[in-house]
Amino acid sequence: MKKSILYFLILLASASNLNAQESDSKTSDIKSLRRDVSYLADDKLEGRETGTKGERMAAKFIRKRYAKIGVKPLGSYAQKFSKKIRPADIDPHKDIDLDTVKATVVKGLNVTGIIDNGAPTSIVIGAHYDHLGWGGAGSLAPGIRAIHNGADDNASGVATMLLLADWLKDTLKKHNYIFIAFSGEEKGLWGSNFFVKNTDYPIEKFDYMINMDMVGRLNDERKLAVNGSGTSPSWKPALEKANTSALKVVQKESGIGPSDHTSFYLADIPVLHFFTGQHSDYHKPSDDVEKVNFEGMYDVASYIFNVIVALEETEKLAFTKTKDESSETPRFKVTLGVVPDYLFDGTGMRLDGVREGKPAKNAGMQKGDIVLQMGDVEVKNMMSYMKALGQFEKGQSTTVRFKRGEDEQEVQVTF
Numbered sequence: 030m031k032k033s034i035l036y037f038l039i040l041l042a043s044a045s046n047l048n049a050q051e052s053d054s055k056t057s058d059i060k061s062l063r064r065d066v067s068y069l070a071d072d073k074l075e076g077r078e079t080g081t082k083g084e085r086m087a088a089k090f091i092r093k094r095y096a097k098i099g100v101k102p103l104g105s106y107a108q109k110f111s112k113k114i115r116p117a118d119i120d121p122h123k124d125i126d127l128d129t130v131k132a133t134v135v136k137g138l139n140v141t142g143i144i145d146n147g148a149p150t151s152i153v154i155g156a157h158y159d160h161l162g163w164g165g166a167g168s169l170a171p172g173i174r175a176i177h178n179g180a181d182d183n184a185s186g187v188a189t190m191l192l193l194a195d196w197l198k199d200t201l202k203k204h205n206y207i208f209i210a211f212s213g214e215e216k217g218l219w220g221s222n223f224f225v226k227n228t229d230y231p232i233e234k235f236d237y238m239i240n241m242d243m244v245g246r247l248n249d250e251r252k253l254a255v256n257g258s259g260t261s262p263s264w265k266p267a268l269e270k271a272n273t274s275a276l277k278v279v280q281k282e283s284g285i286g287p288s289d290h291t292s293f294y295l296a297d298i299p300v301l302h303f304f305t306g307q308h309s310d311y312h313k314p315s316d317d318v319e320k321v322n323f324e325g326m327y328d329v330a331s332y333i334f335n336v337i338v339a340l341e342e343t344e345k346l347a348f349t350k351t352k353d354e355s356s357e358t359p360r361f362k363v364t365l366g367v368v369p370d371y372l373f374d375g376t377g378m379r380l381d382g383v384r385e386g387k388p389a390k391n392a393g394m395q396k397g398d399i400v401l402q403m404g405d406v407e408v409k410n411m412m413s414y415m416k417a418l419g420q421f422e423k424g425q426s427t428t429v430r431f432k433r434g435e436d437e438q439e440v441q442v443t444f
């Protein structure tokens with residue numbers, strides 16, 4: 030055998046050995062993702078509603094996982110808060126009959142930890158761990174009392190956060206890494222809002238924040254939404270450079286969205302929110318562990334890790350406000366009763382679902398319809414949809430123009 034061929038064979042053998050090691054650690058990482066989601070989305074946690082025993086069990090589990098990985102307490106592992114619910118605290122996008130909400134005190138807790146590398150700045154990595162409990166106001170299965178396990182929303186985000194903690198421990202050293210499992214997200218971003226306003230840790234030292242909310246349903250198209258890409262000029266090049274897993278990344282610039290990154294964006298911190306998309310089990314008892322794509326979660330985690338690596342040399346990211354935020358939060362007196370498709374790229378607002386007994390459904394609108402106009406207002410995107418909605422009163426009727434397949438149609442909608 031010629032020496033050069035022998036050398037080639039040795040190279041080949043060591044390369045395949047390396048591949049085997051890599052795939053071994055991937056297999057065990059996927060196992061750990063599955064274990065974490067399975068525990069958090071188990072019936073015995075009863076849907077992890079904020080203020081319940083099930084949520085506290087989840088918090089204890091996350092704290093133990095932090096300790097095992099080597100994530101230290103950020104002061105304490107538990108940042109407690111309590112909140113008196115008033116109707117004004119309820120997210121206007123969610124269909125809630127305000128008259129049915131009674132004032133009560135709810136106690137929540139964020140599970141907070143840190144990998145402290147003695148660095149001048151810190152990166153925040155977060156995911157909410159609360160969900161809807163037995164249903165109630167936030168459920169899309171109204172009238173059904175059943176455990177909402179929230180495997181995708183958001184056991185998937187918490188498990189991915191824990192895997193990232195494991196990967197970051199003893200590898201990257203130029204920042205500190207703060208991990209937060211948020212409570213109270215489903216009630217209206219309570220935990221993240223409280224953290225930003227009450228942490229003892231100086232938030233001007235936060236380099237950026239990464240939020241994972243619903244990352245468990247990567248589909249065959251491999252479409253991944255990344256919201257907040259306009260919140261720093263550093264994001265776009267890093268997001269492109271980091272995409273080595275052939276994900277179809279759909280960027281949205283806005284730092285404001287329906288999850289915890291919004292609280293950090295509003296404190297002038299660059300943010301990204303990773304999201305594998307809406308599905309028909311969203312906020313329903315059927316959001317279960319069997320439907321989670323663990324390989325997909327591993328790919329999302331790898332992608333996020335690559336983004337962090339790509340920005341490792343940057344001490345502090347510049348913050349930019351995104352143009353599509355409005356100075357005041359629009360408040361709505363009416364609802365169309367739809368689930369918007371947050372991943373939709375085109376003109377208009379595509380419906381991922383219509384809610385039973387609500388105006389859109391009553392008018393004969395369907396999942397997949399793309400709203401183009403409401404009354405006098407052209408609907409180009411989510412923001413103009415919200416503006417359009419803002420002009421109506423309960424009981425009023427208007428014409429909604431929408432696209433279904435290739436055809437445009439008009440219906441009368443009564444709010």
Ligand SMILES: [Zn+2]
Nearest residue numbers: 182183242243
């Ligand atoms: Zn969520």
